Amino acid sequence: MLKQRVLTAVVLLALVLPALASSQTWPFAVVAVTAMVLAGWEWGRLNGWGFSASVALGVAVLSLLAALHWWPLSVAIWQLVLLMWVLGGSWLLSRGPEGWAQWPQGLRLAVGPLLLVPAGLALVHLKGLGLNALLSVLCLVWMADIAAYAGGRLFGKRKLAPTISPGKSWEGVVSGLIGVLALAWFWVAVIDTQSWVDGASAYGRWVARWGWLLTMVICVTLSALSVMGDLVESLVKRAAGAKDSSHLLPGHGGVLDRIDALLPVLPAAWALMVLA
Secondary structure: OHHHHHHHHHHHHHHHHHHOOOOOOHHHHHHHHHHHHHHHHHHHHHHOOOHHHHHHHHHHHHHHHHHHOOOOOOHHHHHHHHHHHHHHHHHHHHHHHHHHHHHHHHHHHHHEEEEEHHHHHHHHHHHHHOOHHHHHHHHHHHHHHHHHHHHHHOOOOOOOEEEEEEEEEHHHHHHHHHHHHHHHHHHHHHHOOOOOOOOOOOOOOOOOOOEEEEEHHHHHHHHHHHHHHHHHHHEEEEEEOOOOOOOOOOOEEEEHHHHOOHHHHHHHHHHHHHHH
């Protein structure tokens, strides 16, 4: 298992790093769109569709991403996506896996593109602002996850959502929030001051526009959204009786397993970047 994980990680890095390093947006856009299309296929499989129909769902995600590249979403739509995650995600989690399984299959399938397409668009838009802006958002999610895992292992006692993800604790969530705030300070104080950095980070833009207090609120909100994204995908998998979203990434599960926490954070961060 460890050998599989390492080999898969090496292959992914070999694909993603050159796209990240490119001064042009399109190589990274290809990687981002491919990830969302594969995640669309996984979403169809998790919600009861066979292989061919799930491929069709992936193609639908691709078509929407292509169409919206030429007809960009307005600021109001990005704000609506953020509201959808905050209210809709909270409602889904309150209903649990059983509530999700009771939804009509067509409605459950339609939710997939609603989650994947805005995230894919935001990912490409952030790369267009520069590598620093993109990495600052990605690292926020990774820090929230790493700090939550460490804090949960050390201090975790009170379960966050035992019927959805028994391993998560409130102590882990708080640890994740603290880790994200520390990361934001470090990024603005150290990374953004370097001469080789290509443009301001997300944190730097928010601090310049709204000051540190509101930036801290934003970071806490995005950290909480990353947890929500993880829990929503766990809810869907539990309703389907699946451990992983697929076996596309040996040793790591599926694409959705790797990007679940990013799905709400990317469009929310982009919506705030547009406002800033």
